[in-house]
Amino acid sequence: MTAKIVLQFVIKNWKSILMVLLSLGIIGKMRYDYKQLQRAYEVTEDSLKAQIDGLKDIHQREIAAREETLNEYHDLLKQIESDYLESQDALQELIDRRREDYGRQFSEDPTSLVDEIQSMYGFDYVP
Amino acid sequence: MFLSLLMLLFSPASADEGKFTFLGQQQCAPFEGVLFDPPALATILARQSTANLACQARIEYELSVEAAGYDLEIQELQISLNALREESTLMITQKDLEIQQLQESILRQSSDNRLWWYVGGVATGVAASYGAYRLFNE
Numbered sequence: 001m002t003a004k005i006v007l008q009f010v011i012k013n014w015k016s017i018l019m020v021l022l023s024l025g026i027i028g029k030m031r032y033d034y035k036q037l038q039r040a041y042e043v044t045e046d047s048l049k050a051q052i053d054g055l056k057d058i059h060q061r062e063i064a065a066r067e068e069t070l071n072e073y074h075d076l077l078k079q080i081e082s083d084y085l086e087s088q089d090a091l092q093e094l095i096d097r098r099r100e101d102y103g104r105q106f107s108e109d110p111t112s113l114v115d116e117i118q119s120m121y122g123f124d125y126v127p
Numbered sequence: 128m129f130l131s132l133l134m135l136l137f138s139p140a141s142a143d144e145g146k147f148t149f150l151g152q153q154q155c156a157p158f159e160g161v162l163f164d165p166p167a168l169a170t171i172l173a174r175q176s177t178a179n180l181a182c183q184a185r186i187e188y189e190l191s192v193e194a195a196g197y198d199l200e201i202q203e204l205q206i207s208l209n210a211l212r213e214e215s216t217l218m219i220t221q222k223d224l225e226i227q228q229l230q231e232s233i234l235r236q237s238s239d240n241r242l243w244w245y246v247g248g249v250a251t252g253v254a255a256s257y258g259a260y261r262l263f264n265e
Contacts, residue, residue, distance in 0.1 A: 011262055018255075039232050047225035054217040062210040066203060073199040080195065084188040091181055095173045102169035120175055126157055 145170050 010017060105113045114125045145167020150156045163171065 014259070014262075036232060036236055040229055043225055043228040043232065047221045050224075051218060051221045054221070055214060058210050058213045058217065062206055065206045069199060069202045069206065073195060076195045076198075077192065080188065080191045083191075084184065087184040087187075091177060091184060094180070095177050098173035098176055099166070099169040102172045103165050106165040106168065116172065120172065
């Protein structure tokens with residue numbers, strides 16, 4: 001009895017039922033496609049987030065390495081400056097010693113001083 | 128005389144470094160010239176004899192500064208190169224991963240069976256039309 005009623009209902013409304021079933025099928029397919037698109041979007045988003053995090057990390061390490069290198073450069077410059085000043089001091093001490101030597105030579109051994117001036121500058125000595 | 132006085136007054140060398148003056152011809156000298164006292168002469172000779180050392184020290188200093196500058200440039204370039212390599216590796220790895228995940232996502236989708244969809248559609252249409260025809264004729 002019930003089956004007959006259902007069958008009559010289906011026969012009477014088959015177009016509507018078909019429309020509903022097709023609509024459900026289309027909606028189901030659209031939702032599935034949407035899910036796939038969303039999945040693709042999430043994959044791309046995750047990949048971009050991972051890239052951004054990785055790039056941030058790389059840049060931070062790069063900046064740290066640059067700062068370290070710059071500090072080493074400044075330390076090296078200070079060392080070079082210090083070494084140069086030390087060499088200048090040593091040179092000044094040498095100049096002072098030689099001045100004393102030449103001063104002594106002037107009074108004690110003028111002949112050798114004459115020779116030295118001649119060899120150094122090529123001047124002729126006129127007694 | 129005035130010139131020598133000026134030179135003495137404004138000479139950069141102090142009195143300890145030495146003194147000098149100009150002599151004219153027959154002015155207690157066989158020819159005109161410049162008279163240096165022993166400290167001045169010693170200073171001139173000492174500076175001349177150490178000129179090479181001073182020059183060498185200056186050259187070493189300048190070369191060291193230049194070398195440090197170039198080393199800094201090289202190290203900065205090396206750092207940039209390493210960072211770019213790491214960036215490149217990261218991008219390639221992430222893109223490979225992304226491609227792999229997208230491929231997996233594509234594989235989960237139904238395959239492209241256009242022919243079967245077409246045949247099925249036609250068959251379904253024919254069956255539905257025939258069924259309707261039979262139903263309405265009964």
